[in-house]
Amino acid sequence: MIVATDAALRSQPQRGRVFPAWAFIGWRWVWRSPAAAVVPLLQPFFFLYFLSMITDPRLFPLQVAGAMLFSTQNIGSWCLADSAVFRIELRLQDIFVASPHDKLRYLFGVAFSNLIPALPAILLLGVILEMLTPVSWVGWLVLATCILTIWILYAAIGIAVSSRLRSQREIWPVGNLIFTLLGILSPLYYPISFLPPVWREFARILPATYAALLVQGALGFAAASTEDLGLDAGLLVLSTVVGLIVAWSLYRWRES
Secondary structure, three states: OHHHHHHHHHOOOOOOOHHHHHHHHHHHHHHHOOHHHHHHHHHHHHHHHHHHHHOOHHHHHHHHHHHHHHHHHOHHHHHHHHHHHHHHOOOHHHHHHHOOOOHHHHHHHHHHHHHHHHHHHHHHHHHHHHHHOOOOHHHHHHHHHHHHHHHHHHHHHHHHHHOOOOOHHHHHHHHHHHHHHHHOOOOOOOOHHHOOHHHHHHHOOOHHHHHHHHHHHHOOOOOOOHHHHHHHHHHHHHHHHHHHHHHHHHOOOOOO
16 A cells, blocks of 8 residues: 555656756756856956957946846857757656656756856856946846846757757757857947947847847946837847747657
8 A cells, every 4th residue: 555655646746846956957067067157257257358458448337237148148058058968868858758747847947957057157247247337226127137038038049959959969069150140249248339230230130139238228338218228128028039939849849
């Protein structure tokens, strides 16, 4: 009777345990390999250091805010790599397919576990930003919302693309190609007016562009009317929804 009861309990979905488990995976990555937290710190600071030497010092607060978005954007590339390894090498996705948990929990878990190594860099940049210039609570709210939006969208893109990879050798070239194209034109470290007109139009295709414009306008780094901010917010939401729909349709949950 006891054996049968235990077996019945084990067959039930274990609610409330998946989210902490993914959080532990992200924390263990940092604990076992501190470089996982150091690299997200160094990468934006390298950009900031050289930009501070060649650009107008008055742009530095804007560049710090952009570095927060840049650090969030990089999570997409990490999600692509981790999701591919989980599926191809560890077969973790197959375990979730056979479990009572749906794919949405799995996707959110992968994204959340990769957010944890990026949090120290984002928080430290936030402290530096507050030291450089006063930011209102509305500005912080806009910045946090844009960070959350970019995290969800770029993580979804990375995971969706990873489901189409057939070997681990494809992770590096595919990931770098996609996220370089998605991120290099977005005006994260500079006003969009710095771009030539042709490249400016290409930049407006990218969701991170509207996140950057919204943050720059809300924090007072660029002149923007209420109508401009509303338009940027609407286009950010629209591009995010379209990106999530495309990512969802591209994602392969079960191996054919």
